[in-house]
Amino acid sequence: MKKSLFIAAFTILILISISGLSLADYGTTASIAVSVAKYEPFPAEAGQYVDVWFKVENLGSGDSGNVTLQLLPKFPFSLESDDAVKSTGPISSGSTPLIKYHIKIDEKATAGDNILQIRYRPNSFAPWTTQDVDIFIQAHDAVLAVSQISSEDMIPGKTQNLSLSLENMADTYLRDVAVTLDFSASTLPFATIDSVNEKRTSGIAPKEKQDVLFGIITFPDATSGVYKIPVALKYSDITNKTYNRTYLLGLVVNSAPDFKMDLQKYDVMTEGSTGTLTASVSNTGPGAIKFMTMDLLPSAAYEVIGEDSIYLGNLNPDDYQTGAIKKHVNKGALSGGKTVPLNIALKYRDGLNNEYSKNTTLDMRVYTPSEISAYGLGPSGSSYTIIYVLIAIAVIYYVYRRYFRRKKST
Incomplete structure (x- = not known):
């Protein structure tokens, strides 16, 4: 019995010694560092996929054990078909193998740098080391919209204000915004007055609104109706990508009857x-x-x-x-x-x-x-006299005719 206990204790000490030797060897001779080598496309786009290559580098003087990486995706990142855990195998000193992940980006991702988290360990006995890396995301489509139009019915011959509310629908800052009203069509009875037909603003923050004001005169001979005005927007996002959009604005020309x-x-x-x-x-x-x-x-x-x-x-x-x-x-x-x-x-x-x-x-x-x-508004005295004379003449003529007819007949 004592002999069996002695053999078991001796075996455990040998295993502990071997394990300690391995840990000491890996810990002192291998030094693992993980970083992003590249990702494509750059910048990444919200709602799309991005391929990220992690560079696993052994900076130590000896070989490492089987290096394991585990991606820890959080919003806006996720893995749909790829494995979160990947291994490189032993890495010799100075070697830098690449590990690739195919990652989905949520369409509601915020534009700018987003943190992607990964952890790794140089062998199965070592503790995990967590690493945060930045992935730059741009909005899938940086939309600047005309969200509100403030204008009364346009009255011919009158100068009135037209206010356009520009809303940044994207999650990224939009800058160098230019708004242009196109009155070039001969059928449009409008012109800007005391201002040009283009307004500029330095930028609009995400989900914010900004108003631009135009002074417009309606031509005096304008007929009542609804007129479609092209509104051109030009702006850039934080990656210097330029956007051009055109909207149609309806202006009503009408005035209350007088x-x-x-x-x-x-x-x-x-x-x-x-x-x-x-x-x-x-x-x-x-x-x-x-x-x-x-x-x-x-x-x-x-x-x-x-x-x-x-x-x-x-x-x-x-x-x-x-x-x-x-x-x-x-x-x-x-x-x-x-x-x-x-x-x-x-x-x-x-x-x-x-x-x-x-x-x-x-x-x-x-x-x-x-x-x-x-006031002499009815028939006058002279008028009555004329009437009487005419009646008398008619009577005399009638009597005269009858008299001569009788005389002829006799």
């Missing part, structure tokens, strides 16, 4: 009489007025004879249309005054077919019989 309404003419009327009035509508604004209708609304002061609605149609700027309505003025319509209010409803559209309606009142003069006589 017009003047008058009574152009009307018959001289008294209470209890019937006559015709003609109203005119003049387009005094810069935009067109379309599909206008005019309705004479009911009132206790008058009755509409026949149609109470008139279609005036389209009115171009500085154009006018008229409409005639026949009406009867009721007894007591004046109520001590001298005018009768005509209640009129107008319906119409602007150049972009936006609907409008407006109620207005026009005052029509109604006269008393004494005013008509005093």
Whole structure:
């Protein structure tokens, strides 16, 4: 029994001695260093793959054991098909074998240097050494977008501000940003005023916004409508890669209809009489007025004879249309005054077919019989005399004809 214990203890001491000798030999004669030899593509791109070659170098004077490397991928890096653990075998002094990893980069990776972690050990008995290496990543596509447009409807002949909000959608800094509005097309009724059509900014941080402001005048003869304006963006990322993008910006030209309404003419009327009035509508604004209708609304002061609605149609700027309505003025319509209010409803559209309606009142003069006589608005005394003379001549002619006919017959 004692002999067996002695043999076992002796065997353990021999194994410990051999192991200690090996550790001492590797620890003192081999010195392993791991670094990145290269990676492709450079710079690496978010959402793509990158091949990384690690250089395993024995800086010591003796051979190493079986060197083991283990990649420790964390966001934004991952291994999809490659093995994390790889071995080089023993490395002689001064040798530098390369170990390659095929690594996937997440599409949401932050642009710039990202840490890739690897650990290694010179033999199976040595502790692990962890190494951090930098892999430079650029955004897969550095997008600078026009995220917001601040502008009211453009009014012909008026200067207004147009504000564009530029948003850096990428995870990298974008610099040397230039914004250009292209008004070169002859169909575009715009021009920049008090400023050039290009604005510049030194740079925009990731996920940040920056506004650029343009002063724009719309030509006085511009017609209502939606106009597409090319907006060109030019910028660079931190790797000096230049991007050119073109967007289409929609500007609306329109103005609220403006017009003047008058009574152009009307018959001289008294209470209890019937006559015709003609109203005119003049387009005094810069935009067109379309599909206008005019309705004479009911009132206790008058009755509409026949149609109470008139279609005036389209009115171009500085154009006018008229409409005639026949009406009867009721007894007591004046109520001590001298005018009768005509209640009129107008319906119409602007150049972009936006609907409008407006109620207005026009005052029509109604006269008393004494005013008509005093102002000479009715038939005058001389007019009556002429009428009487004509009647007398007609009577005399009639009597004369009958007299001579009788005389001939006898």
